[in-house]
Amino acid sequence: MLDVRSFRAADYETDPYLVVAKLRERLTVSKQTTHRVHMVRLNLKKLSKVEGKEQYCVKISNRFTVLENLETEVDVNKTWETIRDNIKMSAKESLGYYEPKKHKPWFDEGCSDLLDHRKQAKLQWLQDPSQLNGDNLSNIRREASRHFRNKKREYLKDKIDELAMNSKNKNIRDLYRGINDFKKGYQPGSNLAKDENGDLLADSHNIFNRWRNYYSQLLSVHRVSNIRQTEIPTAEPLVPDPSPFEVESAIAKLKRYKSTSSD
Missing domain, CATH: 1.20.58 (Methane Monooxygenase Hydroxylase; Chain G, domain 1)
Structure with a gap:
């Protein structure tokens, strides 16, 4: 305990005066705001309404119509970045973002x-x-x-x-x-993660690097070559692939936010 003081002017809504003490803790967490990452989420609830769905369809159709008139790019990465940016911009203009919750x-x-x-x-x-x-x-x-x-x-x-x-x-x-x-x-958010040794990380930049290393190790799968594909003859009749109309009808009959079978 370092310092103890009484604050007479504190708005504490009680007759006794507020007493504030300074304590020294052994575990301290340093937070740096320079590398803080702000995550935003799109307001997907608007897609459940007909008006929001139509507005999103119009926005994305107009953007892809403009892309069709442009020259075809050879680079696949640039093409994918263009498609991704157009989808994000269409969703941002038509749906918007979630408003943060208040305490x-x-x-x-x-x-x-x-x-x-x-x-x-x-x-x-x-x-x-x-x-x-x-x-x-x-x-x-x-x-x-x-x-x-x-x-x-x-x-x-x-x-x-x-x-x-x-x-x-x-x-x-x-x-x-x-x-x-x-x-x-109310639960305050804690931006903490553990490194390879089990120590806590509080800096957002170090946490980002930790997740990047984790997924790079998790998804680094060696390529398997020379895989033989064998056809197994069966007595079942050949069933043709479903048409786009049948796929859309089956998806429309599904219930939202539920798995297709029992877990």
Whole structure:
């Protein structure tokens, strides 16, 4: 323990003063923001709606129509990069990205204004601890607590109604995702990984190199040559390959987010 101090002006919503102590830990994790990698996800929920699906089809059709009019490139890698970039740009323009989740979605501007108002009232009471300022602080505390409680109740009620609607519409994926959010609660993300020796890595650049080395070793398969292909005669009749229409019909009959057979 290095230092212990009391903060009289801290907005801690209790009569005793806040006491802050500095402790020295043995295990320290250094985080560098220079090599931080921000992952973005496309909002694939829009594809389940007809409007979003049609918008994506129009975007990607227009881009590939322009590619057909251009000269054919000989390099396969450049051709694949062009196709990949067009698919990403079409998805970005039509679908967009997921918005990051907030820790307290019910905490809006009204709650922030009440919090600032309560903080100013407490500072005024600390500077002049009179009866008038004390009563004013108590009233503002009571009003802020009531407002926060009501906003949180409204948010929970809306989430429960959303889960009930997902259950009614057979939207199993969003249903279980919402239930898991309620069960787990808030969990801070930890960007840690282990190296070859089992030591923890906290730097995002070192973590990226660790994953790159891991997958390079995992996917480095030696090429097997001189494989003989033998045909095994059977008594079953020759079944022709399915047509594109039959494939599309079979895919349309599948249920979403479910495996084709029992695991």
